[in-house]
Amino acid sequence: MLSSRVTMSLVAxxxxxxxxxxxxxxxxxxxxxxxxxxxIRTAPVVEERIVRHVRGSGQLQGKQEMALSFRYGGTVHQLxxxxxxxxxxxxxxxxxxxxxxxxxxxxxxxxxxxxxRDVARAEQQRAGGAISVADYQNAHTAMAQTEAALRAARxxxxxxxxxxxxxxxxxxxxxxxHEQVAPGQPVLTLRAAGRGWVTRVGLxxxxxxxxxxxxxxxxxxxxxxxxxxxxxxxxxxxxxxPVTGTYEVEVSVEPxxxxxxxxxxxxxxxxxxxxxxxxxxxIEAVVEGNxxxxxxxVPQPDATARKVPIRVAFIEGNEVAVAxxxxxxxxxxxDGASYLAPGMPVRRVR
Numbered sequence: 001m002l003s004s005r006v007t008m009s010l011v012a013x014x015x016x017x018x019x020x021x022x023x024x025x026x027x028x029x030x031x032x033x034x035x036x037x038x039x040i041r042t043a044p045v046v047e048e049r050i051v052r053h054v055r056g057s058g059q060l061q062g063k064q065e066m067a068l069s070f071r072y073g074g075t076v077h078q079l080x081x082x083x084x085x086x087x088x089x090x091x092x093x094x095x096x097x098x099x100x101x102x103x104x105x106x107x108x109x110x111x112x113x114x115x116x117r118d119v120a121r122a123e124q125q126r127a128g129g130a131i132s133v134a135d136y137q138n139a140h141t142a143m144a145q146t147e148a149a150l151r152a153a154r155x156x157x158x159x160x161x162x163x164x165x166x167x168x169x170x171x172x173x174x175x176x177x178h179e180q181v182a183p184g185q186p187v188l189t190l191r192a193a194g195r196g197w198v199t200r201v202g203l204x205x206x207x208x209x210x211x212x213x214x215x216x217x218x219x220x221x222x223x224x225x226x227x228x229x230x231x232x233x234x235x236x237x238x239x240x241x242p243v244t245g246t247y248e249v250e251v252s253v254e255p256x257x258x259x260x261x262x263x264x265x266x267x268x269x270x271x272x273x274x275x276x277x278x279x280x281x282x283i284e285a286v287v288e289g290n291x292x293x294x295x296x297x298v299p300q301p302d303a304t305a306r307k308v309p310i311r312v313a314f315i316e317g318n319e320v321a322v323a324x325x326x327x328x329x330x331x332x333x334x335d336g337a338s339y340l341a342p343g344m345p346v347r348r349v350r
Contacts, residue, residue, distance in 0.1 A: 037346045049276065065191050068186065076094065079173060090164060093163060104156065112143070198234065199250075204247075212273055217231035218230065218268075222265060222267075279326045299348070310324065
């Protein structure tokens, strides 16, 4: 019984050996030889004016916002508008207590009327020769002085009231009734409705020189996510701010139907119309970037790759603007660039 089991095992082992020999003797299908070189694609070097967007932030405000104040000091009698109120040109906004100015006006009026009577009497006396030339002239001088004093008193009484200089909206109310105010102290701030909205951003010198009057812009507010407001550059400062050292650029904002508010934080994206003429390559062509220094690979006639160092001007979107290094280069390697080394064989693929 044992010998039969051994015989069966030997037969089975022999079958496995024969099967293995049969598989090893079969010749595998021959694979086609791989073409030499790294597979690459290329892109042309383009010479164009690349627009590098200039970005900044500021606060929204009216193009014309005025701090309204009284010409002379006094006690505030009435404040007739609140913050946010819409007003019209000439509308009465606030008044001072006119007790004192009214008394001075009445006094000046009485003095002028007396001077008029004195001149009329002097005219009669002059006709009859009963007054000297000096007294006659003094009467006329006194009347001129009282007339001037009357005009000043009328003006002081008139400026004891505050009227809207233009249609607009009250931005802030800075005092309350019965408060004492000094001459020129702001009482209300008013945004003129007809002058529109603007935001002012501070730009460093190399950004400010790229911007021109009329350049298009987009303005975004955190208060209105997802909404882009069209804008345009309307003013550019000719000198830097002594405080920040930046150049102030004013951008108009078109609100459309959105109810904007003064003081909103604005993010501004300006598209300069006069970008510099530079050579540009796709961003995937650039390798070994270190600051503004980088390199690209250029395919050679002998089907090898040559490494060319470049100086980057800036990156905008998927394009790299090159300041120098590509003066005699017409195309660069894009796909496969990261696998190359100088002198390696390459082959173009579609």
